[in-house]
Amino acid sequence: MLRRCFLILLLIGVAIVSLLGMAEEASAEYADVVINRNAEKAGMRPVIFPHWFHRIRFRCKVCHAELGFKMRAGSNLITMADIIDGRFCGACHNGEIAWSPENCDLCHSGRRGLQSGIMGGHETGGPGRW
Amino acid sequence: MQVSTSPVKRFLRCTFATPAGWLARVAFCIVAAASGLAAAGDWIPLAKDGIHDPKSQAVKLLQDPGEALSKLTPDTAGNQVLWVEALKKGEIKPREKLFAKTEIRKLDRDSILDIKGGMPAVRFPHGRHTEWLDCINCHDKVFSTTPGETKISMLKILEGEQCGICHGAVSFPLTECTRCHSIPRPGQIVPVLPPGANPRMHQPAAQEP
Numbered sequence: 001m002l003r004r005c006f007l008i009l010l011l012i013g014v015a016i017v018s019l020l021g022m023a024e025e026a027s028a029e030y031a032d033v034v035i036n037r038n039a040e041k042a043g044m045r046p047v048i049f050p051h052w053f054h055r056i057r058f059r060c061k062v063c064h065a066e067l068g069f070k071m072r073a074g075s076n077l078i079t080m081a082d083i084i085d086g087r088f089c090g091a092c093h094n095g096e097i098a099w100s101p102e103n104c105d106l107c108h109s110g111r112r113g114l115q116s117g118i119m120g121g122h123e124t125g126g127p128g129r130w
Numbered sequence: 131m132q133v134s135t136s137p138v139k140r141f142l143r144c145t146f147a148t149p150a151g152w153l154a155r156v157a158f159c160i161v162a163a164a165s166g167l168a169a170a171g172d173w174i175p176l177a178k179d180g181i182h183d184p185k186s187q188a189v190k191l192l193q194d195p196g197e198a199l200s201k202l203t204p205d206t207a208g209n210q211v212l213w214v215e216a217l218k219k220g221e222i223k224p225r226e227k228l229f230a231k232t233e234i235r236k237l238d239r240d241s242i243l244d245i246k247g248g249m250p251a252v253r254f255p256h257g258r259h260t261e262w263l264d265c266i267n268c269h270d271k272v273f274s275t276t277p278g279e280t281k282i283s284m285l286k287i288l289e290g291e292q293c294g295i296c297h298g299a300v301s302f303p304l305t306e307c308t309r310c311h312s313i314p315r316p317g318q319i320v321p322v323l324p325p326g327a328n329p330r331m332h333q334p335a336a337q338e339p
Contacts, residue, residue, distance in 0.1 A: 027174065030303075031299060032179075034181060045183055048181055050195070052195055052198070052199060052209050053193065053195075055222075055224060055262075057224055059224045059262045060267070060300075061262065062224075066227060066228055066229060071267070071295050092228070097228075105187050106187075106191060106192065108186075109188030110181055111181060111182070112183070118300070
């Protein structure tokens with residue numbers, strides 16, 4: 001009897017731990033980029049750039065060769081003036097290929113206080129230097 | 131004569147016969163569901179991913195990764211999508227250029243990088259890389275076009291230089307050793323996962339409690 005109670009309690013314990021695990025596993029999608037060099041200083045939420053969404057629609061070279069985005073997260077100084085003038089994000093986010101820059105909140109959607117950098121599940125510590 | 135039952139069966143029968151047994155059954159189901167979810171692809175909705183502000187209207191309007199990525203050829207690492215296969219099979223049709231004048235450059239040539247040390251040698255397929263990238267993304271700033279001129283080191287890669295600019299950040303991560311180190315030396319066997327092993331066992335989302 002005692003052993004049975006112990007086993008039941010153990011099973012319940014494991015159930016609770018797995019529920020907690022499910023709640024805590026929150027982490028960004030692999031290769032999401034947080035862009036917060038200027039955003040929060042200007043009173044906006046940080047920008048979240050999802051690589052996964054964009055690479056379904058564009059090859060890497062469109063942004064990283066044609067548009068001149070450097071590969072290292074944080075090495076591009078992107079301003080709203082550039083975007084409105086059709087550079088960087090603004091090459092597509094112009095109301096024709098993708099939504100226009102007036103839809104501030106769709107890009108500026110990050111939690112406040114996030115540090116710029118590439119997020120997700122990379123287990124290597126790289127590419128942390130930028 | 132009564133047929134003897136196994137201790138496990140006896141345990142299950144007597145445990146689940148009691149009211150407390152029902153509690154155990156519920157607990158068991160939760161454990162099973164949690165491990166099932168972890169194995170079945172665990173893209174996290176934007177509202178819960180820890181970086182999107184749940185109060186932002188964006189989390190209601192933007193697509194969740196699971197909705198798009200669950201339809202593509204699965205992988206066990208990174209975005210849990212084999213992007214190269216998804217492209218080859220036409221599951222995705224990403225644009226190659228924005229400007230009409232841009233020249234699309236591709237090269238279908240494998241470079242074999244024979245390395246020091248015991249690991250299998252590396253096959254670098256230009257073909258798969260130029261499907262996504264242009265020559266200038268690697269040449270000549272990251273890698274020289276003269277074979278053997280750039281000293282490639284795993285330490286640099288792990289620090290996010292060289293191959294590590296992309297691998298470990300956006301393309302498949304550096305846990306997938308044998309995808310690059312794919313040419314065994316004479317008498318060498320490329321290690322494979324034993325059958326039944328969970329290939330995501332070291333990833334946070336797949337951890338069993």
